[in-house]
Amino acid sequence: MCCRLRLKTFPPAARHGGIKRPAPGTGIKVHFKDSKGNHVKTIEGNEGDDLLSLAHEHDIDLEGACERSVACSTCHVIISPEHYDLLPEPEDDENDMLDMAFGLSDTSRLGCQVYLTKELDGMTATLPAATRNMFVDGHKPTHH
Amino acid sequence: MDKVAILGGGPSAFYVASRLLSRVPADRNRNLAVHMFDRLWSPHGLVRYGVAPDHPEVKNCTHKFDELAKDARFRYFGNVQVGPASGRPIPHVVRLPFDEIPRSYTHLVLAPGCPIPTTHPALPLSSRVIPALDLVHWYTQHPTHPHAPPLDGARHVTIIGQGNVALDVARMLLTSPDVLATYDVPLSVLEGLRTSAVEHVSIVGRRGPLQAAFTTKEARELMTISDASMALLDPVLLVPSADTKLSRQQTRVLDLLRKGSTTKSGTTKKTWSLDFFRAPTGIQESESRLRLSLAHTTLDAGLRAVATGATSALETDLVVTALGQQLDPSTPFYDDATRRIPVNASGNVLHPSGRPFKNVYASGWAAMGARGVLASTMINAYNVADNLAASLLGSDSLSPNFEEIMEKDVDPAPPALVREELEKGNVMSYEDWKIIDAEEVRKGAEMGKERERMGWEGAKAFLAASKTRA
Ligand SMILES: Cc1cc2nc3c(=O)[nH]c(=O)nc-3n(C[C@H](O)[C@H](O)[C@H](O)COP(=O)(O)OP(=O)(O)OC[C@H]3O[C@@H](n4cnc5c(N)ncnc54)[C@H](O)[C@@H]3O)c2cc1C
Numbered sequence: 039m040c041c042r043l044r045l046k047t048f049p050p051a052a053r054h055g056g057i058k059r060p061a062p063g064t065g066i067k068v069h070f071k072d073s074k075g076n077h078v079k080t081i082e083g084n085e086g087d088d089l090l091s092l093a094h095e096h097d098i099d100l101e102g103a104c105e106r107s108v109a110c111s112t113c114h115v116i117i118s119p120e121h122y123d124l125l126p127e128p129e130d131d132e133n134d135m136l137d138m139a140f141g142l143s144d145t146s147r148l149g150c151q152v153y154l155t156k157e158l159d160g161m162t163a164t165l166p167a168a169t170r171n172m173f174v175d176g177h178k179p180t181h182h
Numbered sequence: 183m184d185k186v187a188i189l190g191g192g193p194s195a196f197y198v199a200s201r202l203l204s205r206v207p208a209d210r211n212r213n214l215a216v217h218m219f220d221r222l223w224s225p226h227g228l229v230r231y232g233v234a235p236d237h238p239e240v241k242n243c244t245h246k247f248d249e250l251a252k253d254a255r256f257r258y259f260g261n262v263q264v265g266p267a268s269g270r271p272i273p274h275v276v277r278l279p280f281d282e283i284p285r286s287y288t289h290l291v292l293a294p295g296c297p298i299p300t301t302h303p304a305l306p307l308s309s310r311v312i313p314a315l316d317l318v319h320w321y322t323q324h325p326t327h328p329h330a331p332p333l334d335g336a337r338h339v340t341i342i343g344q345g346n347v348a349l350d351v352a353r354m355l356l357t358s359p360d361v362l363a364t365y366d367v368p369l370s371v372l373e374g375l376r377t378s379a380v381e382h383v384s385i386v387g388r389r390g391p392l393q394a395a396f397t398t399k400e401a402r403e404l405m406t407i408s409d410a411s412m413a414l415l416d417p418v419l420l421v422p423s424a425d426t427k428l429s430r431q432q433t434r435v436l437d438l439l440r441k442g443s444t445t446k447s448g449t450t451k452k453t454w455s456l457d458f459f460r461a462p463t464g465i466q467e468s469e470s471r472l473r474l475s476l477a478h479t480t481l482d483a484g485l486r487a488v489a490t491g492a493t494s495a496l497e498t499d500l501v502v503t504a505l506g507q508q509l510d511p512s513t514p515f516y517d518d519a520t521r522r523i524p525v526n527a528s529g530n531v532l533h534p535s536g537r538p539f540k541n542v543y544a545s546g547w548a549a550m551g552a553r554g555v556l557a558s559t560m561i562n563a564y565n566v567a568d569n570l571a572a573s574l575l576g577s578d579s580l581s582p583n584f585e586e587i588m589e590k591d592v593d594p595a596p597p598a599l600v601r602e603e604l605e606k607g608n609v610m611s612y613e614d615w616k617i618i619d620a621e622e623v624r625k626g627a628e629m630g631k632e633r634e635r636m637g638w639e640g641a642k643a644f645l646a647a648s649k650t651r652a
């Protein structure tokens with residue numbers, strides 16, 4: 039693969055990934071959905087763009103805390119199954135981070151590690167559900 | 183005006199502030215101020231004083247915090263301790279009584295983290311039985327300045343606990359100082375590591391590989407250290423019983439453990455081991471060595487560790503307890519039963535009666551307990567910030583049955599004490615921190631490393647000098 043570059047070092051990291059927008063109608067289409075499945079935006083990218091950089095370019099709320107270093111899992115997205123199968127297998131380090139991701143599904147990937155190719159045109163990337171109550175269960179104050 | 187105080191300046195605090203300021207547009211609510219207080223002079227909590235030096239990518243999150251700090255509505259006040267704090271004191275800290283906060287602010291977010299290490303009842307602390315957090319604070323030069331660990335006399339180190347912090351500490355002790363030298367490891371620490379006698383690190387847990395708290399990522403990092411190898415594990419441990427349903431992470435951890443370290447056992451001077459199903463029951467200190475008594479354990483039906491009756495002893499030189507961390511019991515709103523700040527689903531702090539406090543929130547490890555990587559800390563902080571933003575924008579859904587302590591009408595300035603100490607140079611602003619940050623990176627570059635840290639005195643002197651120059 040040409041583009042599986044990993045920014046394993048400290049800054050400067052490509053925070054905006056050097057994205058150039060294709061002329062409307064000519065790019066690879068990606069539909070972003072929120073955790074409830076509602077359509078957020080359909081955007082167009084070029085071959086080689088990664089989903090995280092694209093999301094940032096188009097102001098979609100996808101975090102990238104480690105700036106594409108495969109060290110945070112905040113860029114986790116769920117890919118449409120038919121497109122997931124077209125992606126190269128995740129490497130060990132990506133799988134290690136996915137182990138820790140919230141709302142993991144069978145077609146989960148790190149957005150910063152998904153690079154567009156022509157065949158991915160029409161792919162959907164859904165933001166995972168961050169279950170609100172998971173942090174507060176079980177520690178309501180008890181009275182003695 | 184709306185004036186929010188955030189107690190603590192760790193990632194949780196920064197994620198709350200960043201989300202809040204992005205949710206409340208500057209034009210819509212010109213009168214919003216967010217003041218963040220940390221007892222440490224430098225910002226970012228455990229990202230600076232916890233995350234291991236060989237995890238520089240994790241620290242990239244601070245770029246987002248730097249962006250946030252450019253918002254004119256935000257101010258950081260470092261070296262200000264709000265209310266009391268247990269544990270080793272920071273001699274130069276400015277003490278702001280807690281009562282000043284409800285008097286000077288309309289809203290409060292508590293994000294003090296969990297700074298107190300959990301100890302083991304059978305292992306009283308001494309110069310050779312130390313909490314992992316002391317070691318972490320040593321290699322990050324935390325302002326509480328713990329003693330350097332006695333590594334020059336420690337050929338065998340035993341870590342009690344098998345979470346990520348245990349593995350961080352093991353990696354620091356086993357990685358060659360030449361490798362660590364390019365990272366953010368202070369020179370004095372590198373010196374200590376170069377004279378270290380450590381040859382073996384035993385990582386002891388009372389349960390098995392499927393229950394271990396470490397993540398695959400951390401285990402893999404230990405497996406791939408170039409000049410340390412893992413002692414072979416008993417293969418029986420790596421075969422789950424037929425009726426066990428393994429999670430994805432469990433399957434991957436077992437695979438990793440089966441493969442073992444990339445450098446094979448017997449080929450390196452330094453070694454490490456994962457000692458499963460062992461629980462410490464006592465320790466005898468003689469002049470030369472420590473003798474750690476271990477009960478052998480197995481799992482009961484509820485997957486709890488229970489003693490089998492068999493015992494053994496481990497001769498060792500240094501015991502490091504990595505058993506997690508706790509909220510400081512002197513924190514306001516501390517709940518004895520849960521050892522956390524009690525909150526409801528919106529992050530509102532709860533009164534012992536169960537009623538929520540209006541305009542008082544808690545976030546991060548202090549509210550969740552000391553577990554979870556930055557990603558989970560962030561998600562929790564965003565939930566709190568969204569609810570706080572909703573309340574500022576008037577779409578709050580708090581039931582009318584609440585407790586109230588925060589003032590409604592306040593002036594925009596920080597409390598008088600903070601103002602005075604700021605003028606004297608005893609409080610660190612974010613702008614001043616960025617000057618120090620740049621200087622640390624500059625110094626580091628000269629030495630071929632990520633950064634060379636400064637302490638409070640050095641930072642203060644540098645700022646004073648750069649201000650007279652300007
Ligand atoms: C050793 C260690 C290594 C870690 N490594 C990683 C890693 O590699 N990757 C990862 O994703 N996560 C890691 N984590 C987890 C991560 O650090 C936490 O998820 C996160 O820091 C929790 O944020 P917090 O803001 O709640 O707490 P903290 O980061 O602890 O921040 C709390 C802040 O509040 C301040 N404070 C406390 N009391 C007061 C007071 N009275 N007045 C003023 N200030 C006060 C403290 O000084 C501190 O700066 C690690 C944790 C530890 C302990």
Ligand code: FES
Pocket residue numbers: 090101102103104105106107108109110111112113135148149150151
């Ligand atoms: S941005 Fe951190 S893993 Fe993708």
